[in-house]
Amino acid sequence: MNKSTNIVWQKTSVKKADRQHLNNHKSAVLWFTGLSGSGKSTLSSALEKELFSLETHTYHLDGDNVRHGLNKNLGFSPEDREENIRRIGEVSKLMVDAGLITLTAFISPYQEDRDHVRATLAQDEFIEIYVKCSLDMCEARDPKGLYKKARLGEINNFTGIDAPYEEPLHPEIVIDTENQSIEESVQTIIHYLKDKQYI
Template sequence: MKQETNHIVWHETAVKKEDRQERNRHGSYILWFTGLSGAGKSTLANALEHHLFKQGLNSYVLDGDNVRHGLNQGLGFSEDDRKENIRRIGEVAKLFVDAGLIVCTAFISPFAEDRNRVRALVQKDEFIEIYVRCPLEACEDRDPKGLYRKARTGEISNLTGISSPYEEPLHPELVIDSDQDSIEVCVDKIIAFLKERNLLP
């Protein structure tokens, strides 16, 4: 039986997002890293956060595998579970934005509809889609988790790029070609983009 929710009312907080941003001396927004497994999303998100941390900025990384150890534990890799995975992360990322943080999310997030749904949760310019573009062949050569090898031998199913589709972003705010540039160069490109958009102090 579906639980009635019409008795649930949003409780306004005394401290607002703008108050937290003012204290932090920077805006808050989502940097949504999307791309194939092995493209370098987590590595890049963590390298970027390290740079932001050294600059005294308040940020946090939400990583696909890490979140599945807790919040999204129990979700599989069917299409429905993938959608629910991203829905939950979107809501958590929205809370981080409200908390005044720069949140770096590293998720394959293969379906454009799901990414757009997260974009719609926050204000304009608070969702920055970063497509970490890397050819499937290069991702397979890296294969840091051994997923492609297992997918090719039938040990696992529903692997994005092999037995499950990946819908490339049509209009991402930024494209990073991780097979062509070093992590340092990729981070520099993101920082330059954020400064150009006046998103960094």
Template sequence: MNNNDGPDTNIIWHRSSIRKEDRQKQNGHKSVMIWFTGLSGSGKSTISNALQHELFKKKINVYLLDGDNLRHGINRNLTFTAKDRQENIRRTAEIGKLFVDAGIVVLAALISPFEKERLNARALYEPNEFIEVYVKCSIKECEMRDPKGLYKKVRKGEIKQFTGIDQPYEEPQNPEIIIDTTKLSIEDSVKTIADYLFNKVHIIPNTRE
């Protein structure tokens, strides 16, 4: 019985005969993790969903892991304590890694408030496979938008441990992309990220017809 956090020493990694590179070649594009982080109401889900639609139109195999949706399933046993938020991010990053290995572009939209946990998520991926998008928006603006009515519930004392109010949000130190949704429209935000993917990451090789 293994009492450590790592896998049991009797469990051996089984190497697949099909490599990630083989799947990417068959799909005709690279696979990456695009990690959206920001306050509730900043626009993470809206922009990531719009980006997913744009990439899908361009024949990119893409899938969105939305934080709220994951809490309806694989993460439904987790609360919003710091410890459970850590586990929430760990699970999502591990699931995303499987998608990337399958040759799929995966988007993850989570508040993910702590820099350390985002760095731990990044560490699971190879260089240039993890693209952090900071969806920047002031807490004042997010509260004015309040698309899910959560801030109202927080102010009434109905929700505790809410990021930006009674839990901190640590801004990313070195994100690949910053999207300020107080200045950019959804369309411009998607274009900014898509341009980065196609012109900097080159998710579609130049040789593709």
């Protein structure tokens, strides 16, 4: 692919700080990472509903939804997983610039890819949330039947079975979905956001 070189970043007259002031809250990315079945989508969706009730401007990016459109041409090889997260990182960065609290729910199995997204944002704009759940429990839940298919060899490169998941080294928040309810987990994150004065 030939990369365009005749491009210049166009500055806008309305700045990120202006949008944050209008919204009356900071913007940031809440990056939910964890195994399939750990509860990322359920938790991030419940959190967005709670934030919306608090009149917070949000947008929710979910792994499966994004693969229906923006990333529909990507598979699950290590290279495609890297590109998947790179694109989501760029979209998230735009949404932070728009003044939104952006919730992203992606397995995002590689530490390097998550660190790359973090590096594209300001220091306090990336909040990594490790949705912790054992492989045994995720496989027992198996809400989409994917673990069963992976065990039968019908799905290749499935995280936790024949592809790795690298646990976050220093996440801002750890949610243990085996021992915390959705309501408790949501309030843990809300407390963090209030304590750090995001909302």
